Amino acid sequence: GAVVSQHPSWVICKSGTSVKIECRSLDFQATTMFWYRQFPKQSLMLMATSNEGSKATYEQGVEKDKFLINHASLTLSTLTVTSAHPEDSSFYICSARGDRGGEAFFGQGTRLTVV
Amino acid sequence: QKEVEQDPGPLSVPEGAIVSLNCTYSNSAFQYFMWYRQYSRKGPELLMYTYSSGNKEDGRFTAQVDKSSKYISLFIRDSQPSDSATYLCAFSSGNTPLVFGKGTRLSVIA
Numbered sequence: 001g002a003v004v005s006q007h008p009s010w011v012i013c014k015s016g017t018s019v020k021i022e023c024r025s026l027d028f029q030a031t032t033m034f035w036y037r038q039f040p041k042q043s044l045m046l047m048a049t050s051n052e053g054s055k056a057t058y059e060q061g062v063e064k065d066k067f068l069i070n071h072a073s074l075t076l077s078t079l080t081v082t083s084a085h086p087e088d089s090s091f092y093i094c095s096a097r098g099d100r101g102g103e104a105f106f107g108q109g110t111r112l113t114v115v
Numbered sequence: 116q117k118e119v120e121q122d123p124g125p126l127s128v129p130e131g132a133i134v135s136l137n138c139t140y141s142n143s144a145f146q147y148f149m150w151y152r153q154y155s156r157k158g159p160e161l162l163m164y165t166y167s168s169g170n171k172e173d174g175r176f177t178a179q180v181d182k183s184s185k186y187i188s189l190f191i192r193d194s195q196p197s198d199s200a201t202y203l204c205a206f207s208s209g210n211t212p213l214v215f216g217k218g219t220r221l222s223v224i225a
Contacts, residue, residue: 006158034212043203043217044159093158101209102147102166106158 002028004096006107013084013114021079021110023094029074030096034104035067038091050077084114116141121204121216130225134191138204138216141185145214147207148180150189152200153218159203163189194223 003026013019023033032051036044048064050056050071058064066088068080077096081088091111097104121138128134136150147166151159163178165171165187171178177190191198204216 004158032210044215046212049212091156095158095213097210102207103149103161103164104207104213105161106151109156109158111156 002026002096002098002105004030004094004105004107006094006110008110009108010111011113013112015085015114016083018080018082019084019112021081021092021094021112023077023079023096023107025075025096025105028096028098030077031074031099032097032104033071033077034095034097035069035077035079036093036095038093038109040091044093047079081112084112086114088112089114118142119204119206119214119216122219123217125220125222127222127224128194130194130196130223132194132223134194134198134221134223136189136191136202136204136219136221138187139185140187140206140214142206142208142214143185144208145206146209148178148187149205149207149213150176150178150187151203151205151215152198153203154200162202196223196225199223 005024035047047062048056048058056069071077093109094107095104150163153159168180168182175192179188199222201218203218205213
């Protein structure tokens with residue numbers, strides 16, 4: 001399957017700082033990228049959908065000013081958690097899909113811990 | 116009625132057993148049917164992808180889609196301890212976000 005690379009795999013940051021997570025599609029053009037959050041032993045929670053060159057569409061209850069998503073190219077999307085707080089600690093996963101629709105490929109995930 | 120229903124398990128089987136995982140769905144617009152495997156603290160990995168109804172086989176894995184019954188299955192033959200993971204069914208109608216089941220936790224005991 002196609003490869004999606006997500007970095008960093010884990011990060012620890014202090015409260016009030018910002019953290020940027022990168023998601024790259026290595027061998028295909030990702031016209032759509034999705035960002036998810038996952039709590040332990042729970043399913044994926046969609047945070048936002050982004051199309052290359054467009055503003056992201058956020059799910060209800062997700063603060064767009066706190067979770068900044070940029071999808072500036074067909075191979076790169078970033079999620080920036082601004083002014084992080086301990087309750088933002090979670091597992092964040094990106095997913096990318098090509099222009100034919102259908103299946104999506106996931107990154108390895110980023111474990112964020114805010115102290 | 117929930118859009119997707121998946122038994123969360125946990126499901127525990129002995130090594131070598133045949134595993135059957137299932138999901139039902141209610142949205143007739145779904146055309147793409149997927150199964151993902153997720154190990155703890157990792158991103159989901161696409162196992163099987165099917166467009167429309169039918170069967171698809173890949174090694175020890177077989178995916179079945181029955182659109183008339185709105186029911187999909189994943190079979191794992193000769194299950195191995197390395198198959199122990201959470202299995203997620205996922206659905207899409209095209210360019211919309213994937214809709215996931217809650218996942219079934221599988222343990223294969225050596």
